Amino acid sequence: MSQDTLQDFAGVWIGKMSELVQTIIGSGPIKYIVNWSRMYALWPVHITTACCSAEFGAMMGPRLDPERFGMQAVAGGLRQCDLLIVEGTVTKKMAKRLKIVYEQMPKPRYVIAMGDCACSGGLFHDSYSIVNDVHKLFPIDVYVPGCPPRPEALLSAIVKLREKIRRQEVFA
Amino acid sequence: MSQVSLSREEAIIGKLKARFPEAIEETKIDRARRVTIHFEKDHVQEIAMFMRDELGFDHVKGVAGVDLPTQKKIEVLYFAGSYSNAEVQDFIVILKAQLPRDNPIIASVVSVWESAHFHERETFEMFGVKFEGHPDLRKLLTLDNWEGPPPMLKDIKFPEMGQR
Amino acid sequence: MTTEPPSPGISISKTAEPSTLDVSVGPQHPGSGHCRILIRVDGDYIVSADPDIGYVHRGCEKIAEYRNYVSNIPHLERPNIADAIHLNWGYVLPIEELQGVVVPPRGKYISTIAAEMNRIMSHLYGLAIMQGVFSGHTTIFMWAFGDRDLFIELAEMLTGARLTYSFLVPGGPRRDLPFGFEDRLSRLLDYFEKRLVEYDRIFFSNPSVIARAKGIGVLKREDAKKLGVVGPVLRASGVKYDVRKVEPYGAYADLEFDIPTFEEGDSYSRYLIRFEEMKQSVRIIRQALEKIPKGPIARKAPLVAPEGEATGRVESSRGEITYLVMGDNSDKPSRVKIMNGSFRNLIALPFLVRNVHVADMPIIYGSLDYWPVEADR
Numbered sequence: 001m002s003q004d005t006l007q008d009f010a011g012v013w014i015g016k017m018s019e020l021v022q023t024i025i026g027s028g029p030i031k032y033i034v035n036w037s038r039m040y041a042l043w044p045v046h047i048t049t050a051c052c053s054a055e056f057g058a059m060m061g062p063r064l065d066p067e068r069f070g071m072q073a074v075a076g077g078l079r080q081c082d083l084l085i086v087e088g089t090v091t092k093k094m095a096k097r098l099k100i101v102y103e104q105m106p107k108p109r110y111v112i113a114m115g116d117c118a119c120s121g122g123l124f125h126d127s128y129s130i131v132n133d134v135h136k137l138f139p140i141d142v143y144v145p146g147c148p149p150r151p152e153a154l155l156s157a158i159v160k161l162r163e164k165i166r167r168q169e170v171f172a
Numbered sequence: 173m174s175q176v177s178l179s180r181e182e183a184i185i186g187k188l189k190a191r192f193p194e195a196i197e198e199t200k201i202d203r204a205r206r207v208t209i210h211f212e213k214d215h216v217q218e219i220a221m222f223m224r225d226e227l228g229f230d231h232v233k234g235v236a237g238v239d240l241p242t243q244k245k246i247e248v249l250y251f252a253g254s255y256s257n258a259e260v261q262d263f264i265v266i267l268k269a270q271l272p273r274d275n276p277i278i279a280s281v282v283s284v285w286e287s288a289h290f291h292e293r294e295t296f297e298m299f300g301v302k303f304e305g306h307p308d309l310r311k312l313l314t315l316d317n318w319e320g321p322p323p324m325l326k327d328i329k330f331p332e333m334g335q336r
Numbered sequence: 337m338t339t340e341p342p343s344p345g346i347s348i349s350k351t352a353e354p355s356t357l358d359v360s361v362g363p364q365h366p367g368s369g370h371c372r373i374l375i376r377v378d379g380d381y382i383v384s385a386d387p388d389i390g391y392v393h394r395g396c397e398k399i400a401e402y403r404n405y406v407s408n409i410p411h412l413e414r415p416n417i418a419d420a421i422h423l424n425w426g427y428v429l430p431i432e433e434l435q436g437v438v439v440p441p442r443g444k445y446i447s448t449i450a451a452e453m454n455r456i457m458s459h460l461y462g463l464a465i466m467q468g469v470f471s472g473h474t475t476i477f478m479w480a481f482g483d484r485d486l487f488i489e490l491a492e493m494l495t496g497a498r499l500t501y502s503f504l505v506p507g508g509p510r511r512d513l514p515f516g517f518e519d520r521l522s523r524l525l526d527y528f529e530k531r532l533v534e535y536d537r538i539f540f541s542n543p544s545v546i547a548r549a550k551g552i553g554v555l556k557r558e559d560a561k562k563l564g565v566v567g568p569v570l571r572a573s574g575v576k577y578d579v580r581k582v583e584p585y586g587a588y589a590d591l592e593f594d595i596p597t598f599e600e601g602d603s604y605s606r607y608l609i610r611f612e613e614m615k616q617s618v619r620i621i622r623q624a625l626e627k628i629p630k631g632p633i634a635r636k637a638p639l640v641a642p643e644g645e646a647t648g649r650v651e652s653s654r655g656e657i658t659y660l661v662m663g664d665n666s667d668k669p670s671r672v673k674i675m676n677g678s679f680r681n682l683i684a685l686p687f688l689v690r691n692v693h694v695a696d697m698p699i700i701y702g703s704l705d706y707w708p709v710e711a712d713r
Contacts, residue, residue: 045364046364046365046366047363047364048363048369048370049370049392050370050392050394050709051392051414051415051417051709053370054417054418054461054499055498055499057461057464057465057481058481058484058485058488060481061477061478061481061482061485062478062479062481062482063481063482063485073366078364089392089394091315091390091391091392091393091394092315093314093315093316093390093391093393094363094370094391094392096316097362097363097364097391101364123410123411123414124394124395124399124411126399126402127394127395127398127399128320128323128330128395128398129314129315129323129393129394129395130394130395147500148417148498148499148500150498202644202645202646203433205583206647230561230562230564231561231562231563231564232564233564233656233658233675233680234658234673234675234680236660236671236673236675238662238671239671249660249673251647251658251660251675253564255561255570255575255577256561261577261582262582262583264647264649264658266647285564286562286563286564286683287562287563287564287680287683289683290679290682290683291675291679298397311390312389312390313389313390313393313712314390314393315390323395323398324397324398326401
């Protein structure tokens with residue numbers, strides 16, 4: 001066979017093989033295992049944005065104990081974390097850093113917008129130094145309203161996020 | 173209603189007026205333990221040194237700016253307090269200087285009151301007041317590359333803010 | 337990213353040695369909070385530090401000119417969300433002075449009880465995060481947050497909110513003590529006093545905490561007065577100054593309590609002083625619950641304030657907060673200036689973080705209890 005035909009045949013064969021691999025992975029126990037491991041080890045990035053961090057700290061406390069879900073504030077770098085919680089008002093100065101942090105996190109990465117200020121502007125919406133539309137910086141998975149939201153509300157957002165992860169595709 | 177004696181407040185005003193007869197423009201006692209003194213801006217370092225050395229006011233609680241657009245002036249307020257002198261420990265003496273609004277420049281008091289360091293930086297950023305002699309006058313709170321006007325001036329109504 | 341040499345704040349040293357390295361202890365860091373500290377490092381020693389704040393600057397003072405007096409309360413109490421009553425009270429005091437409104441005695445006692453509960457909550461928060469997590473002691477984080485939740489439940493019973501109460505308006509508090517509140521509070525105080533003994537055993541008498549914090553970051557008395565620091569930082573350096581005694585407000589003139597001070601001025605005494613202040617707060621609340629009189633809690637205040645200016649101050653958990661409110665015969669203030677404890681203590685950070693090991697920096701930073709949201713307003 002000529003060189004071109006061999007290359008075409010190889011390209012089509014590799015394409016079909018990777019489709020087959022993706023179908024195998026995406027349909028059965030492998031997808032379950034991969035998603036199970038992702039949702040049971042959600043590590044939040046160490047970046048606090050504004051005053052909602054007090055309720056985030058209260059959620060990490062002994063009453064609600066998110067460590068049973070594998071969510072612990074480990075002092076590693078952000079290359080090992082996969083959850084960015086935008087707690088509270090995002091100022092223009094902090095927005096630049098949040099964007100850099102989001103882009104440095106490896107995929108799959110998730111974002112929770114906590115508080116009224118992160119969802120849509122909130123109490124300080126008419127100030128000169130804040131960013132109202134946080135969803136234009138990066139895609140947000142779960143919104144948690146409240147000012148500040150109760151720790152139980154934030155925990156229920158994490159449970160929702162885990163449900164979303166459980167059902168998502170492996171190569172999302 | 174008992175008469176509250178304001179002798180300590182009047183003593184402070186008396187000493188300042190005796191030492192700087194031409195620099196002190198106006199004095200006011202708002203209530204007990206609050207004295208307001210309007211002074212000429214060129215004498216700010218001398219007055220600060222007198223307050224610190226003779227009267228015992230060893231720190232400032234803050235440096236504020238107030239924008240008065242109708243009078244075309246910016247006022248700079250110094251809130252002086254004392255930790256060392258037990259007689260005036262409960263006082264706040266507010267020293268006010270008026271600067272022209274289009275060119276607000278005043279000497280810095282950081283060499284006298286080191287506690288004014290960050291407050292003067294913030295007033296520079298928010299009102300545009302230049303403090304001459306400040307060792308490190310740069311922006312503190314707004315965005316790194318903020319090109320806009322000083323935010324706290326009254327005629328600046330940012331488009332996002334509700335009109336007054 | 338700034339390329340200017342970091343300024344140490346007090347002593348100017350603009351020459352950079354070639355052996356130094358600028359490190360950004362930035363907003364994304366397990367030990368920095370919502371601010372950035374640029375440190376210049378020579379080997380393991382910090383030569384100078386430059387705080388870069390403003391990451392949570394939301395323009396509270398500018399917003400305050402666009403809303404009326406009562407609508408300003410929610411956004412002015414957010415800067416220090418763990419200690420909201422004091423920011424609220426400091427704002428309301430000069431307005432009441434301008435309007436000539438006197439709060440009845442029962443209202444003053446209720447404000448005092450709420451404020452001292454808030455002081456305990458804020459000290460527990462500082463103990464858990466600034467002093468605990470920043471030095472690696474996560475057990476005190478869990479314990480202090482667990483006990484703080486009990487106080488938050490009581491605050492919810494009193495005001496209806498967990499952290500952001502908006503409880504004091506010009507004229508007095510908004511609600512009276514609910515039925516059963518005094519009983520629950522005294523039982524909680526009995527339990528809390530026993531817990532304080534356990535905190536002492538696990539944290540304050542812990543040899544590793546003492547080894548890390550004793551003798552580190554010494555702020556001498558003369559420097560503390562010159563720099564104008566406030567609050568527990570000032571009292572841990574030997575200056576006995578507390579606004580509750582110097583210019584009593586609320587019900588503090590009728591209540592007996594001590595002002596703890598320490599002479600050493602190091603980070604360990606800054607840890608201990610908050611522990612002692614919590615004990616004094618328990619004492620104050622107990623007396624206030626016994627002595628609280630009956631009667632109305634608030635007077636109706638007008639919606640406008642006359643022309644003039646007034647200054648009011650309170651002693652919050654992080655230090656003295658001074659408010660300047662200027663009225664102009666309308667229902668909106670023409671200027672609100674806030675001078676709070678964290679911003680005034682900021683000057684101690686570049687002063688103390690010089691010629692120390694890098695590992696001492698979180699200890700010094702945590703012992704100052706610097707809360708960036710409050711300093712940025």
